[in-house]
Each structure stands twice: as C-alpha cells, then as structure tokens.
Amino acid sequence: MSAADAVVQDLADDASPIPAARAAEGSALAWTSTVMAVATAFLLVFNAASLKSWADGLEPGPATVAVRDAADAWAARMQALGLSGPRDALHAGWKKAVAARMDGTSGE
C-alpha cells in the first residue's frame, strides 16, 4: 500500500477519556460557555486574594500598575463584604495541617 492510499482513522472510542461526538449539539457551546463564565465569576468574588497575588507578581510597568490597583481595590472590597472568609478559613486550616509534625506539635 502506498502512503497516499493509507487509511486514516480517527481515535478509537475507548482510546480517549473524551467521548466521541456523534453529532453536533447546538446548545453545547452555550452550555460550556455559561459553565466557564459562572465558575470564573464565582472565583472572582470568592477568590479575590489569588487575583491580587497574581497582579502583584506582574512585571512593573505603566499597564500593570492599573491592573494591580484594580486587583487591590477588588480584593479589599470582597474582604470588606466578608466574601473572602471561606477561602481564608480553608487556607488557615491548610496552613495548620502543613505545619503539624509527627509528634503532634506545630512546627511553626
């Protein structure tokens, strides 16, 4: 068989964790976009500390100053509203677990 006659097949069904699409679903793109938008908005509100931390790590420059100021202001507002509380509590608990030693003491 020459290369030009080669039979090329798509990935077998069981070879990938992603199911093969048998037909296009008109609503799938809207559904996926909504999922991603809702998750992003949720994290923007409840995980503003990560946004602030990311902005603080940007290379200094005229454009990044504005981004950093906006991220700082947003994080401060979410904290004032108490919306960063769940993340802060989880993070504090995690830090405590990280510091715990085998004899039951805290390494801090």
Next chain:
Amino acid sequence: MLFPTLTFGLFFLALFAVAWAARGSNEWRKILLLAASWVFYGAWDWRFVALLIGSAVVNWALAQQIAETDAIIENKRWRSGLLIVGVVANLAVLGTFKYCGFFLEQVSATLHALGWQRDFPVLQVVLPVGISFFTFQGMSYLIDVYRGRTAPAGLLDVTLLMSFFAHLVAGPIVRASDLIPQFRTVPKLTREAAATGLLLIAWGLFKKAVIASQLATGLVDPVFFDPAAHGAADLWAGAYGYAVQIYCDFSAYSDMAIGLAALLGYRFPRNFDQPYRAASLQDFWRRWHISLSSWLRDYLYISLGGNRGGTWIACRNLMITMLLGGLWHGASWTFVIWGALHGTVLAAERLWREFRPRAWPTLPAWLGVLVTFHIVCLGWIFFRAESFGSAVAFLSGLTRWDVDPAALGTLTVTPLALGLSLAGLSTQGLPPRLVEGAGARLARLPAVGFGLGLGVVMLVVEAMRPDGVAPFIYYQF
C-alpha cells in the same frame, strides 16, 4: 506559561472564545490555534519557536517526498533514504540540545582516565522545553507516512500537530493518525465532552497543585537533597512520596492537556490508567505514560525485530528499548540505570512466562501488585536522585532505623505528607473511568449549577495550594 496559573487561565479563556467564534472557517480556526500555540511556547523562549517551525517544515517536506515516491522496487532505496535523513535530522536536533554536553563530559572523563589531559569546551546548551516530545511526534509522523499508516497531511496540519499547545511541552505524544483526521473539519462540541474535559482539568489541578506540590516541597525535595542526613523513616516516606508525586504531577499534566483539547473540540488519547495497580512491569507499561510506551514499542522495539527472533532476541530488544527509553528522559547515568532496571525486569518476566514449570503456582494478583510497585519505586529512586552516589546513599539509608520516639517532631515526614501519599495511592483503587462516568452524569446538570460546583472545587484547590507553582517534572524532558 504553566497550566495551573492565572496567566494561562486568561490565555485559555481568550483562546476558547476566539477559536469558537472562528468556527465558520476551519482553516482560519487552525491558523488561530497555531498562532496561540506559538505565543504559548514563545512565553518560555521566542528563539525556540523557530526551531519548532523548522522541525515541522522538515518533517512535512520529507513526508511529502516519501508519499510522492511510488513504492515500486526501484524507488525503495530513495524512500528509505528520505526516511533515514528525516530520522537522523530529528535525532540530531535532540542530540545537539540534550546529549552534546553529556557526551563531551564522558569523552573528557575517559580521556582523563587514560592519561590524556586535555580540557574539552564546556557546553552550556539551553534545553528547549518539550523538545523530546515534539521531535518524537515529528518522527512518528514521518515513519507512519513511510509505512503507509498515515496519509501525508498539509503543512498547516503537520505544523499544528507538532505545535498544538495542549500537548506541546509534556505530551501525550499524539500520533498523526489520531489527530490529523480531527483537523479536517471544524470539531463538534458536546456537553458530555465539555463536562468531562472540565472535570479532568479540575482533577489535574488538584493532583498537581495540592498533592504533587505539597509532597515535593514538604517531603521529597529535602529528603532527596541530602539522603545521608535522613533516617529510614524519612527515606521510606520520601521514596513512596516521590512515587505519588511523579504520578500526580505527570498524570495531572496529561489530564489537563486532554481536558483543554476537549474544550476546543479535540480528543487526545489516554496517557495514564491507574499504573500502580499493575500486577507486572509489562502491565505497568500499559498504564504509565501510554503514549511514550506505545511509541517505543511501535517505532523502536518492533523496528529492532520485536518478538520475531525468539525469546532471547525479544529480551535483548526489551533491554535496548528500555535503555534508550531511559536516555530519552535525559543524559544521565541515573536514567540509564532506571532504564536498565526496567529492561532487566521486563526481560525476566518474559523468561518467567516462557520457562516457568507448569506445576509451579502463579503469583497472587495482590502480591504481583505489591512487588511491581516496589520495583517501580526502586527505579524512581534512581530517576529522582541527583547522581548515582546520591541514589546509593538513599538506598543504603533505607535500613538506618534509628528513630527516637521522643524526637518524632524532628522527622521531615509529616502527618499531612503521609496523608497526601495515602490519598494519592488510594486513587489507584478507585473504579476505572470514574471521571468519564462523572462527566457523563454531570453533563445533564444546568450550566449554572455545574459552573457553581466547579467554582467551589477550584476555590478549595486554590485555598490548599502553596504560593507559586513549580514547573511540571516532565517539562525538563
């Protein structure tokens, strides 16, 4: 640009929007994906984007030549010559960047040992990220076209195959026959594929940012940095911890790569399948880094003759394949020893299957799993150690049981590290295909409900991850 960062998150959100907005034209969509992939790769070093493009063009041009040359007897030599030129060119790129310094070091050491005192130039070659992956991808395309297993593709498709950001730097090594047919039309997105993709991304993020990162910084790095300074308890915990870390780190990258590609409409092959539940080393290699092991099988082991020459030839071929597989990971004797260990045990398993007296009982499955896991852990000690001496110091320390019960607080291993190691290992006992099954069920949820659930999971991961994120282990290969 690392997957588990906000910078990559913003990059991907923008690309997702633009790629699906351009779905009216498949060609423009692929050009956009290609440009985005170069931006992604160029974030490390722009100079190596040219290397990536050059590699794709050479492989495409040679494959075209091979395909245009009819496979009649007079042309066979010409076709073989083209293939050899392509394979040598790919290996030369890999050799220059990856092995040149190592080779000169060995030559210099040998000449010094023979009394020839000449200093060789010290080469400080910067290793392009993911070079082992994209050169193997290029070679497999070329060989598949030569063997008639893949039809030759256009320049855009070949370049995108080799440059696609999702698999570019750490795999899976996606074959042309798996991906290029998917490039022919605008892909279809389904809720089930998107839900599974999003779950794989969240699961990968948890494994990398929480389990692998914490095990690395809290246990594995300090123990492997100076094994002589640690007792047996820390070293055993470090060895098991590294087995969990490398699995969670590497499988996390593969999960995220598969998930990201799925959100853009493409399907990548499975790269891990609960490898630590393997009951033999042969079984392990069917579950660990599947795209590399199948690559080595198809293009190296079979090319060497595979099983065709009888048992002893098959054992020799297994040994050569695993030694070269070890060297693929890096120019270091520790990787050679890792490959030799795997080759030896694979050959021994083969001989055992062939010559085992029929009256002898077979190993119970649970014992097979236990033995295989510990052989794999032994290999990981060489794989992770900075040097051969460091690996030997690590192994000799495994019997240094001098733990003072009053000084448990001075151990490097912590309850959290133990818990994360156990959690990582327990993932091997979960029902197979759990994420896929969950994806199918969750795809029926309303988008807002699924989005909120995903947000909660990501928030928990964010709260547990350390500041900053270390590169994936396989970026260095």
